[in-house]
Amino acid sequence: DAGVTQSPTHLIKTRGQQVTLRCSPKSGHDTVSWYQQALGQGPQFIFQYYEEEERQRGNFPDRFSGHQFPNYSSELNVNALLLGDSALYLCASSLAGTGYNSPLHFGNGTRLTVT
Amino acid sequence: KNEVEQSPQNLTAQEGEFITINCSYSVGISALHWLQQHPGGGIVSLFMLSSGKKKHGRLIATINIQEKHSSLHITASHPRDSAVYICAVRGTGNQFYFGTGTSLTVIP
Numbered sequence: 640d641a642g643v644t645q646s647p648t649h650l651i652k653t654r655g656q657q658v659t660l661r662c663s664p665k666s667g668h669d670t671v672s673w674y675q676q677a678l679g680q681g682p683q684f685i686f687q688y689y690e691e692e693e694r695q696r697g698n699f700p701d702r703f704s705g706h707q708f709p710n711y712s713s714e715l716n717v718n719a720l721l722l723g724d725s726a727l728y729l730c731a732s733s734l735a736g737t738g739y740n741s742p743l744h745f746g747n748g749t750r751l752t753v754t
Numbered sequence: 755k756n757e758v759e760q761s762p763q764n765l766t767a768q769e770g771e772f773i774t775i776n777c778s779y780s781v782g783i784s785a786l787h788w789l790q791q792h793p794g795g796g797i798v799s800l801f802m803l804s805s806g807k808k809k810h811g812r813l814i815a816t817i818n819i820q821e822k823h824s825s826l827h828i829t830a831s832h833p834r835d836s837a838v839y840i841c842a843v844r845g846t847g848n849q850f851y852f853g854t855g856t857s858l859t860v861i862p
Contacts, residue, residue, distance in 0.1 A: 672850070676795075681758075681840055681852035695849050727795050743787060743842075743850075745797035 641666055643732050643746035651752045652720050658751060660715040664732030665744045670694075671713040673705060674729040676748070682729055688713050689735050717751075725753045757781045760841050760853035767860050773828040775856045777841030780822065784848075788815050788826050789840040791855065797840070800826070831860045 644663045652658050664671050670689045674682035684697035688707035707713045711732075717724055727748045758779045767773050777786070788800040801808050801815040803824065808815050812831075817824040828835055841853040 674850075674852075679854075681854040682797075682842075682850075683852070684850050687848075695847070697849065729795070729797065731797075742799050742802050743789070743797075744799065745789075748795040750795070 643668075643730055643744050645728075645730050645746035645749050647749060648747065649750045649752075651754060653754055654720055654722060656720050656753075657716065657718045658720060660717075660728050660730075660749045660751070661712065662715070662730030662732075662746060663712045664730075668732035668734050668744065669711050670733045670735045671707060671711065672731045672733070673713070673715045674731065675699070675724075676727040676729055678726070685715070720753045722753050725751060727751075756853070757845075757851040758841055758843055758853040760839075760856050762856060763854070764857045765859070767831050767858070769832060769860055769862050771831050771860075773831050773835075773858065773860075775826045775839050775841075775858070777824045777826070777853055778822060779824075779841075779843045779851070781843065781851060782846045783843040784846055785844045786817055786824050787842040787844070788824075789842060791838040791840060793837075800839075828858075831858075833860045833862050836860050 646661045672687040673685040676682040687695040691707045702718045704716045729748045730746045731743045761776045785804045791797045803817045812829045814827040836859050838855040840855045
């Protein structure tokens with residue numbers, strides 16, 4: 640049973656560029672959330688996707704956008720990269736409809752470095 | 755002010771010691787999660803609580819909904835317990851809020 644997988648594991652981009660990160664949820668899960676974790680900080684919620692729509696959004700600018708595909712996998716896109724976007728980007732999947740009884744399953748993250 | 759506050763930020767213990775990590779939150783929640791993050795980034799879910807107490811091996815998690823407080827206890831700590839422990843709450847609006855984590859080092 641595959642868990643949450645993220646790609647790539649590491650990425651180096653230049654300021655102003657655009658980046659796409661990918662996430663495949665745990666088998667059977669239909670909801671994907673994205674988080675940004677700066678060094679030494681806890682994760683910050685970016686947004687959550689369910690049924691191919693953005694359902695919840697944290698306090699992140701429009702440069703951060705996403706997509707969910709019919710197979711429940713998801714992409715996080717960041718445009719016009721800033722140095723401050725350097726962080727570990729984590730994806731977590733869960734099963735909607737289980738209410739608060741849905742545990743979180745995280746991927747190992749993508750380490751993005753913006754130079 | 756963060757919605758979730760953890761203490762202590764850093765903790766060093768001798769192998770075998772009893773460890774407590776505290777979490778306080780200021781929002782209404784539907785559930786509280788304790789997570790473990792090892793170097794390299796991977797996060798593992800340890801507990802999900804909405805009331806009372808849960809135990810898994812040497813780990814115990816408690817929550818007091820009225821006081822908006824939770825604790826994670828590790829009995830007979832071991833060097834392999836060294837990691838960052840993160841408290842996260844699912845708000846009633848379904849958004850997650852995370853603490854900044856407690857970095858635990860257990861010395862043999």
